[in-house]
Amino acid sequence: MRHEYRPPQRRSRLTRRGRLALFFGTLLGLGAIVLISLLRGGEDPEEPRQLVIREGWRAPQVYAAIDRELKLPAGSAKAAAATAALDLPAEAKGNPEGYLFPAAYPVSSKSTPATLLTDMVRTANQKLATRAVADGAKAHGMTPYQTATLASVVQAEADRPADMGKIARVVHNRLAKSMPLQMDSTLHYALNRSTVDTTLADTRIDSPFNSYERQGLPPTPIESPGLGAMGAAVAPTPGDWLFFVTVKPGDTRFSTTYEEHKQHVADFNRIRAEAGSPAGQGAAAGR
Secondary structure: OOOOOOOOOOOOOOOHHHHHHHHHHHHHHHHHHHHHHHHHOOOOOOOOEEEEOOOOOOHHHHHHHHHHHHOOOOOHHHHHHOOOOOOOOHHHOOOOOOOOOOOEEEEOOOOOHHHHHHHHHHHHHHHHOOHHHHHHHHHOOOOHHHHHHHHHHHHHHOOOHHHHHHHHHHHHHHHHOOOOOOOHHHHHHHOOOOOOOOOOOHHHOOOOOOOOOOOOOOOOOOOOOOHHHHHHHHOOOOOOOOEEEEEEOOEEEEEOOHHHHHHHHHHHHHHHHHOOOOOOOOOOOOO
């Protein structure tokens, strides 16, 4: 058997400089791995959820939504509202109604009722502090709290956004003439209900929210107004209307005289009767 001659192979040897480079390279590589691990916290970052607060919600509805989202016992958010030191105007006397601004709020594992309520009130204050709202409020001689209160009535009464400016004008015209607002929405707030039905007995309840018997704005907002209602409150549609009634969905009629308004209320009651529903007073100035 023939044997081929193979020259002996030399083992490559690292120089001192090469060994140091390899050593420090290894350390740097391990350090980078450790650093990435620390930055990640060992897990992927949390993806926040969204809590949506709707326009027209009352404070109890907002509290209930927070409790559901955070999986807390009923009443937790309401209790937090009393101790969260919310940035409310002095006129509110600690009541956040009307200042729980409708929007989408991020929710994470660190969220609490207090942090969410604080975000909502902060947002409401920011919206009320915009140049357009602030200037409009001053033009009508209103404070930010009065603006929120008037806007809440507009939000509650409007069948559709297109009617908000006219409804706000009716409110301003009535206030200017020292007429009771006679808004059904304020009665329903006092009675803790949501309906279009208003009876004669309802208009006689003893409540500071009875705008049939008492002049001026209600003592507090009656729900959370959105930007559209706020804009209408400070920049109402020009007009001399004093009455309105939503005869049917999409058909709100505005009047300058009570006689004309009575005809519209009669149409409202006729349509209700045809649908098998009881007659009502109509909205704004039922008498």
